[in-house]
Amino acid sequence: MRERLAQIDLLETAPEIALPKVLLPWQSRVLWTYLQDSDLKLDLFEGFLAKLELLIEIVNSRFLHKHLRIDRDKGFVFETAQGEVVRPEQLSSGEQHELVLFYDLLFRVKAGSLVLIDEPEISLHVSWQREFLNDIVRVARLTSLRFVVATHSPQIAHKWIERTVALRPGRDREVEA
Structure with missing residues (x-):
């Protein structure tokens, strides 16, 4: 979705962030919350x-x-x-x-x-x-x-x-x- 929005200049492309190969449980929960929130926001488009x-x-x-x-x-x-x-x-x-x-x-x-x-x-x-x-x-x-x-x-x-x-x-x- 981010790529589609960037293709029509409605969203700036952000550089990819490298994640560690192994995440601590709390890091996984925080990342999961962030990704779910991002999905909800992008679904509006x-x-x-x-x-x-x-x-x-x-x-x-x-x-x-x-x-x-x-x-x-x-x-x-x-x-x-x-x-x-x-x-x-x-x-x-x-x-x-x-x-x-x-x-x-x-x-x-x-x-x-x-x-x-x-x-x-x-x-x-x-x-x-x-x-x-x-x-x-x-x-x-x-x-x-x-x-x-x-x-x-x-x-x-x-x-x-x-x-x-x-x-x-x-x-x-x-x-x-």
Whole structure:
């Protein structure tokens, strides 16, 4: 857990402390108490860390020639492969859309909510559309959100076609009958 937190710059890495090969009983009890206390404190970060790791993974799998990293002082930092910083407003509309949507789903929407998404394909590259529902499923598993997605994109619906409902004129009359 400490390593995962250090990878996203939320915790400084501490040098390892060499322990004696044999501990006295009182030393073992003190060390055990310390380790249990550390585990309890770090467990508080598990849900947050899992969400943040998923956001970073989704963003970094989409953004072309740049990646997201977390800086404890600057927050979200987007960098090119050459190390140049890209300001958020310099991201493409599709990149901005993905970032805001998944950030909101992971951190702002109340767990257990029903989320309605209308035409997510707007501003999304075709390859991103193909992965959209896979990412939504991952978010749903982590946050207990439920989703209804309205789309015209066969790329979004392709793997999930058996779970789709076609809306067409006259359909409401069929349901009433």
